[in-house]
Every structure is written in structure tokens, then in C-alpha cells.
Amino acid sequence: MQRLSLSRAPVPAAPVAEGGSGSGSAGDWSKDAAWDATRRPLAEAFGLHPAAYCDPGFFALERERLFGRAWVVVGTAPEVAEPGRMLVRRVGSTSVLITRAGDGALRGxxxxxxxxxTELAEADCAVGGVIxxxxxxxxxxxxxxxxxxxRFDDVPRAGFDPADYPLLGVRVGIWGLLVFACLDPETPPLDRWLGDLPERTAGYGFDCWRVCEERGLDxxxxxxxxxxxxxxxxxxxxxxxxxxxxSRVSDHYRYQGPGMYCGQTTTPVSGDERDDWLTLPPAVGLDSSDGASGRFLAVFPNGLVSVLPNHAFVIRLEPLEAGRTREHCTFLVPPAADGFTEAAxxxxxxxxxxxxxxxxDIVERAQRGLSQGGVPPGPLSPRFEEPLHRFHNMVADCMTADSLATGLRVPAGDAPGDPERYGSRPNPNPPAIERSRTPGDET
Ligand code: FES
Ligand SMILES: [Fe+2]
Structure with missing residues (x-):
């Protein structure tokens, strides 16, 4: 159905990771040599090897080296807004509790x-003071x-002090609509991970948004x-x-600053042919760019955030097996929007x-093709797949770094006036953070 003309430029040899085509030992993926085709410049880069999607050995190593060390999305902020609330979430192979205590502090x-x-809690719950x-x-x-x-003192044990046995701590943090947890104390702090995201999205006032609906999909x-x-x-x-x-192809633009995320924007969101995204009332106080745009942020590794002027749709990806993922989908809306109706x-x-x-449907079909075909990775489209190249390199860095304390490379964003926009025109109504970086380009 799709007739795509690929670049006439010389095509590098199809990359084969150490360990062969799909049956390699998982340990190879922690070595730089396995990621050669990922780390080439975009115009010469290939997609990931099928093993990255299908091989249980790759999945196990990824769980340890990527999810065991990254700042992982574990929920949405309203889920743990109330004191006494406790979430039970999987991070890598570890089960983590996230609590909101009476003092307002978020802890993991x-x-x-x-x-x-023993496992303390099996599922999200309210806690009446004591776990x-x-x-x-x-x-x-x-x-x-x-x-x-x-009854521990029925027969006293010399030197036993309860203060020596608190629950083991896990770092947690919140940005906007998302809650994060990180198992590895060596990983740099969340604000370094997020880069410019807090500033980039500050105009939305996410702290006050509320959940409309949650559902899970396998x-x-x-x-x-x-x-x-x-x-x-x-x-x-x-x-x-x-x-x-x-969300027309021609209205898509870059939305990419420094940080562990891949962003794009649609400006404007169009309502002339369909108005499905525009039926809810918009948030109050948005500037002209936020008020007209859709923002689409893949927050590495597992958060997918779509923000429209009047609602957000968040997907948290929970990897279950190499070929199986749970999508936790949440709709959120801005506070007290006059005109909010269930019909809208x-x-x-x-x-x-x-x-x-x-x-x-299409990603399940992609999974089937990768697992059944085992074809070598194909070339990435420089026009459309730069975000994937950015994402693949984040995966490669997490898989190969000895420690994220020294091995984390937070990718840069687009520079003001950067001619390398990968075929995307300049946004005619750019977000505030980009206007402020481009003197003389106010709208
Ligand atoms: S294992 Fe928890 S109280 Fe004994
Ligand atoms: Fe899609």
C-alpha cells in the first residue's frame, strides 16, 4: 500500500549485533559493539535488532540495566495526591511502594x-497510618x-533497635502529570533527567489537573x-x-529541548473537518501557542504524554514480557473548566x-513481523524518524553504561535557528521556551 522511495545514498551494510540474528546471548547487548548501527549518525543509522523486541534474554538484561537504573514512570500525580494513599508498582524486577504521608512528603x-x-502490599490502597x-x-x-x-520482646534480643530496620528507600519524584521512581542511587537526579520539560510545559499548570478516566490495555x-x-x-x-x-502531517513541528524525552507538536490542532479533540473547554490562562497546539512527549523510558489545550491522555507502559506490554491509560482535564460535560x-x-x-493493531503486527521474520534492521527515515534515533541511543546508553552516574548522556535539544530540523519547517507559533531563546522571533 505504501510506496516509499528510500534514499539513494549508499546504504551501510545491514548491522548484525554480536551474538547473531536474534539468538545472541543477552550479555552481548551490554557491549558497545552491539550498538554500532544505532550510534551512527541518523542518515546512516538502522533500527534496533529484532532481538531487542523479541528475545527474553534481551528483555531480562533491559529490565536490569535500563529499568533498574532509569527514572521510570510509575503513575500519574493525582493517583498519589492524598495523604495516606499508597501505590504498588513494578520498577524493573523490584516491587516498589509509593506513599504520601501526612506531612505531604512523597516517598518510595x-x-x-x-x-x-514478605511482600507488604499487593495492590494500590489507602493506608490508615501504618503499613x-x-x-x-x-x-x-x-x-x-x-x-x-x-511480641519481639517476649525474649529480648540483645542490641535490637527498630530504628535499624526501616523500609529500604527508593528515590521518587514528580513532574507535571507523572510520578517517577529510580532504583539506582547512582543515577543523576530527576531534574537532570527531565531537562527542560518542567520549563517547557510550565504554562499548563499540571499540578491542578484531575483524572477523568483510567483503563488498562494488554x-x-x-x-x-x-x-x-x-x-x-x-x-x-x-x-x-x-x-x-x-493533526495534519503538515502542521507537525519539532518540540525538542535537552532532556531524556522525544517531543513533537501539532500547531494548530485543526477543527474544521473533525472537532473531537476540541469539544472540551480549554484550560484557563494558556498562551497562544499552548492554547492552539497538541504536545506529544515520549518521556524516556516508559511515559507517553499527549497534551491538548483542554485535556491530556497519558499512557504508562509496563513491560510484562519481551512481546507483551500493559498500557495504563489515563485521561486528565484542567481544573474546574466551565462547560465541562460528560458528552464532550x-x-x-x-x-x-x-x-x-x-x-x-499496527504495533502488534510489527511485533509479529519481527518475531516471525527475524529480518535485519532497516534504515531509519531522516525526515521522520529522528526521534527514534534519539530514543534508540538512550536505550543503547542505558544498556552499555557501567554506571549512569558517569554514563548518562542527556541528549541536547534543537538549537535556536538550528538548520537541522530534519525536514520540519519552523513552527509559526512556537512554544514560549523557544520564543525566549530566539530573540526577535516573538509572535
Ligand atoms: S516477614 Fe514481615 S513481619 Fe515477618
Ligand atoms: Fe499512531
Missing amino acids: FVNSCRHRG RCPYHRWGYALDGSLVSVP VAANWKLISENFQEYYHLAWVHPELAKV FVSTRAFWHQVNGEDI
């Missing part, structure tokens, strides 16, 4: 009792301190395929003919689920 802990290691282990009823306050040790595809699909609009006209009426939301929601369903 390993979900294992300090007595004999109780179901086994021998040791109790922990929401700040992690051990506050109750039933997808028979690797988590990276879902993220890659989100990052490129190459497929827009063919996979989403209706979406292409409100139904229209917005239905449109998103149609679009997301089309994306799921």
Missing part, C-alpha cells in the same frame, strides 16, 4: 518487610520507619515498539486517516480510543 520504598522479606506486614504484623509508618514489632508488543510508534508521524496518513484531519468528554475519549486502537 522496596515492597518487602525487613523481618523476613502492616501480613506475616508477623511488623508495622511501618508512611515515612518507612519500623514502629511496631509484636498489548501483544514490546514496550519500545509502542513508544517508537508514538514518536513518529510517518504512519499518520495510512494508519490514522481520521486523526490526520485534526465521551467524544474526546472515543476518538482517542479509536486512535490508540489503530496504534495497537
Whole structure:
């Protein structure tokens, strides 16, 4: 159906990672040589090897080296806004508790009792002051301190001090709509990870947005395929003919500053042929750019955030197996929007689920092709797939770095006036952060 003319430029030899075509030992992927085709300049780079999507050995190593060390999205901010709320989330191979204590502090802990290691909680819940282990009823306050040790003093144990056995801490943080956790104390802080995202999106006032709906979807595809699909609009006209009426290919622009994310924007969101995205009332106080645009951010590694002037659709990717991912989908809207109606939301929601369903169908098909075909990786499109190149290099860095303390490379963003926009024209109505960096370009 698609007749694409590929570049006539000399094509590098098809890359083959160490370990062969799909059956290589997982250990090879921690070596730089396996990522040669990823680390070439965009115009010479190839997609990831099928093993990155299909091989259980790759998946296990990725769980350890990438999800075990990155700042991972574990939820949306409203989920843990209330004191006493506790989330139970998987980060890499570790179960993590995220709590909001009465003092307002957000904290993270390993979900294992300090007595004999029992899982403390199975699912999100409200905690009435103390986290109780179901086994021998040791109790922990929401700040992690051990506050109750039933009958332990029946026969006193010399030198035992409950203060020596708090829950093991995990770093957590919030940006905008997302909650993050990081298992590795060596990983640089969240603000370095996020780069310019907080400033870039400050105009939306995300702190006050509320959740309209949450739902989970199981997808028979690797988590990276879902993220890659989100990052490129190459497929827009063919996979989403209706979406292409409100988010036109010609209205897409770069939205890329420094940080561990891949961004793009649609300006303007169009309402002349379909108005599904515009039926809800917009947030109050947006500037002319935020008020007219759709922002699409793949926050590395597992957060997919779409922000429109009047709602946001967030997908948190939870990798289950090499070829299986759970999508946690959340709709959010700005506060107290006059004119909010369930009917308007139904229209917005239905449109998103149609679009997301089309994306799921195509990524599941991509997964089948990769697992059944095992073909060598193909060339990336310089016009449309620079975000994938950026993303693949983040994956490569996490997989190969000895430590993210020294090995984390937060990629740069577009420079003002940068001619290398990969075929995208300058945004006629750029976000404030880009206007402020381009003197004389005010709109
Ligand atoms: S294992 Fe938790 S109290 Fe014994
Ligand atoms: Fe899509």
C-alpha cells in the first residue's frame, strides 16, 4: 500500500549485533559493539535488532540495566495526591511502594518487610497510618520507619533497635502529570533527567489537573515498539486517516529541548473537518501557542504524554514480557473548566480510543513481523524518524553504561535557528521556551 522511495545514498551494510540474528546471548547487548548501527549518525543509522523486541534474554538484561537504573514512570500525580494513599508498582524486577504521608512528603520504598522479606502490599490502597506486614504484623509508618514489632520482646534480643530496620528507600519524584521512581542511587537526579520539560510545559499548570478516566490495555508488543510508534508521524496518513484531519502531517513541528524525552507538536490542532479533540473547554490562562497546539512527549523510558489545550491522555507502559506490554491509560482535564460535560468528554475519549486502537493493531503486527521474520534492521527515515534515533541511543546508553552516574548522556535539544530540523519547517507559533531563546522571533 505504501510506496516509499528510500534514499539513494549508499546504504551501510545491514548491522548484525554480536551474538547473531536474534539468538545472541543477552550479555552481548551490554557491549558497545552491539550498538554500532544505532550510534551512527541518523542518515546512516538502522533500527534496533529484532532481538531487542523479541528475545527474553534481551528483555531480562533491559529490565536490569535500563529499568533498574532509569527514572521510570510509575503513575500519574493525582493517583498519589492524598495523604495516606499508597501505590504498588513494578520498577524493573523490584516491587516498589509509593506513599504520601501526612506531612505531604512523597516517598518510595522496596515492597518487602525487613523481618523476613514478605511482600507488604499487593495492590494500590489507602493506608490508615501504618503499613502492616501480613506475616508477623511488623508495622511501618508512611515515612518507612519500623514502629511496631509484636511480641519481639517476649525474649529480648540483645542490641535490637527498630530504628535499624526501616523500609529500604527508593528515590521518587514528580513532574507535571507523572510520578517517577529510580532504583539506582547512582543515577543523576530527576531534574537532570527531565531537562527542560518542567520549563517547557510550565504554562499548563499540571499540578491542578484531575483524572477523568483510567483503563488498562494488554498489548501483544514490546514496550519500545509502542513508544517508537508514538514518536513518529510517518504512519499518520495510512494508519490514522481520521486523526490526520485534526493533526495534519503538515502542521507537525519539532518540540525538542535537552532532556531524556522525544517531543513533537501539532500547531494548530485543526477543527474544521473533525472537532473531537476540541469539544472540551480549554484550560484557563494558556498562551497562544499552548492554547492552539497538541504536545506529544515520549518521556524516556516508559511515559507517553499527549497534551491538548483542554485535556491530556497519558499512557504508562509496563513491560510484562519481551512481546507483551500493559498500557495504563489515563485521561486528565484542567481544573474546574466551565462547560465541562460528560458528552464532550465521551467524544474526546472515543476518538482517542479509536486512535490508540489503530496504534495497537499496527504495533502488534510489527511485533509479529519481527518475531516471525527475524529480518535485519532497516534504515531509519531522516525526515521522520529522528526521534527514534534519539530514543534508540538512550536505550543503547542505558544498556552499555557501567554506571549512569558517569554514563548518562542527556541528549541536547534543537538549537535556536538550528538548520537541522530534519525536514520540519519552523513552527509559526512556537512554544514560549523557544520564543525566549530566539530573540526577535516573538509572535
Ligand atoms: S516477614 Fe514481615 S513481619 Fe515477618
Ligand atoms: Fe499512531
